[in-house]
Amino acid sequence: MAIKRPKGTNDYFGIESIILDxxxxxxxxxxxxxxxxYIxxxxxxxxxxLKNKYGDDSKLIYEFEDKKxxxxxxxxDLTVPLARVVGNNNFTQPAKFYNIGSVFRYDRPQKGRKREFIQADIDIIGDSSLGSDAELISCMSNAFFRLNLNPVFRVNNRSIMEKIFSKLKIPKSKYVQVLRTIDKLDKIGITGIKKELKAFNISDKNLIEIIKIKGNFSEIKDKLDKYNINIDLVEFEELLQKINSIKLNETNIIFDLSLARGLSYYTGNVWEIDSGKGMSIGGGGRYDxxxxDLTGKNLTGVGISVGITRLIELMKFNKGDQKKVYVISIDSDVSDIVKYLRRNGINTSYNLKKKNIxxxxxxxxxxxxxxxxxxxSEEIKTKLFTLKNINSGVTEKLKLDKIISKFK
Structure with a gap:
């Protein structure tokens, strides 16, 4: 009888474990x-x-009691535990940390959404400059570039949104409610947004149109001007300048006024990483x-996380840099050959169990x-070895140094 794994979890083996690794x-x-x-x-x-740190999503926390x-x-997530660590210990600032590990949410399992999934997270503690925000986005962008992926970084800024709310005469006491409602745009649509805003007596038509605005810096500025929202957008402008000065590869940035990130601890820039396939694969922001609030220590922080599990389901895996060789002994000891290949950095295994070719x-x-x-014995004597590409069927007779160069 098969033993089932818990709902919302996954086992990784075969090609999926290769992708994950x-x-x-x-x-x-x-x-x-x-x-x-690393932390x-x-x-x-x-x-x-953990409770009361994630807004409405706090209901997704897995809670339990131990034997005592x-x-x-x-x-x-990986951010709140990090906040506990840096609040209780002393680090030279700015401190830069990364963590990769499993996180858990009692969510409804579906494609791209598990109850246990792996996050990759980077944070900078103790620096309030936009240079840290740019460093995080540039670093994550470089990781995607290494994987031949080119997602879009959607960016917004809470202080800019509050400037807009002020121009629209929205009471300051309702800013958080409005931000949380706006963040649901992808889930409940414009009709749902209007209904929720009406529930706490906000019905400004311009607000609905403004949160649809997205584009590059110039497009954002021009569209806001049409609604007589003449505000300083220096946060966007400076962030873009700093990303352009530090990035190692092309990075797609779109400013999106519908992005509000429902997590209640973000205070400045917020961002979401869009796979381009209708799914968010990461996000983050500034949590000053x-x-x-957790420890009493006055430290700023900014971070960004990516859902590794979602990437595995979305990416088209290119095995180009994952070539593996399987050495088959015909009638000879292959130990020296296997050692030579491994010492030259080639992923190598061999037929431990005697089988025919x-x-x-x-x-x-x-x-x-x-x-x-x-x-x-013939290959060892002539120093010409048969190398067969399993996928194409192409077979070559090559010396060891030529085989090594083929994988470099």
Whole structure:
């Protein structure tokens, strides 16, 4: 009888585990390249730390009691646990951290949405400049570039939205409610937005039109002018300048006034990463009050997270830099050949269990190897080895140095 896994979880093996490993490695490489240091936090925390930090989504927190009746919760994201760490310890500032690990949400499982999923997160603590915001976006953009992906970074700024609300005569006491409602645009549409705004006595028609505005910096400015919203957009302008000065690759930035990020701890820039396939794959923003609210320490913070699990489901995997060789012994010891290939950085395995050539090639095919290499007494004598591309069927006779260069 098959033992089922819990709903909303996943097992990774075969090609999916190869994708997962590659994705996490490329994000790690980019994080380290930009000077972020690894931090690991517990998978569960005291529930009091997590509750009331995520607005309406707090209901998705997995809560439980241990054997001594202590109230605990599985972490909802990687940001709040980090805030606890930096609030309780001393670090040279600005401090740059990265973390990759599982987070948990009691959500309705569907495509791209699991109850357990893996996040990759980077944060900068102790610097309030827009340079830190630009550093985060440029770093994440570089990780996507390494994976041959080119998502769109949708950006908004809460202080800009508050300037707009002020011009529209919206009471300051209702700013948070309005922001949370606007953030639901993709879920409930304009009709739903109007209904929720009406519920707390806001019916400004211009607001509905303004939150539809998106585009580059010039387009945003021109469209706001049409509604007589003449406000300073320096936050957008400076962020774009800093990204352009630090980025390592082309980075798609769109300013989107419908983006409000319902998480209640964001205070400045907010962003969401759009896969281009109708799904958000990440987001984040500035949380200058979170650490102080949690621990009393006055530290600014800004962060960005990507859902690795969603990437695996969306990306078209290019195995180009994941070539693997399966060495098949015909009648000889292949230990020296295998060692030589591995020492030159080639992912190599060999037929541990004695099988005929046909069965060995079939095994390599089923286990996603790209090439098989046949080694027998004749090959060792002539120093010419048969290398077969499993997918194309092309076979070549090559010396070891030529085989090595083929994979470099």
């Amino acid at each position: 590659r994705v996490m490695n490329e994000f790690k490489k980019s994080f380290k390249l930009f000077g972020f240091e 690991k936090t517990p998978t569960f925390e005291f529930s009091s730390l 009746k202590r109230k605990l919760a599985l972490r909802y 009050n979170l650490i102080k 046909k069965s060995s090639i079939n095994y390599a095919y089923k286990n996603n190897y790209d090439f098989v290499m046949l080694v027998g």
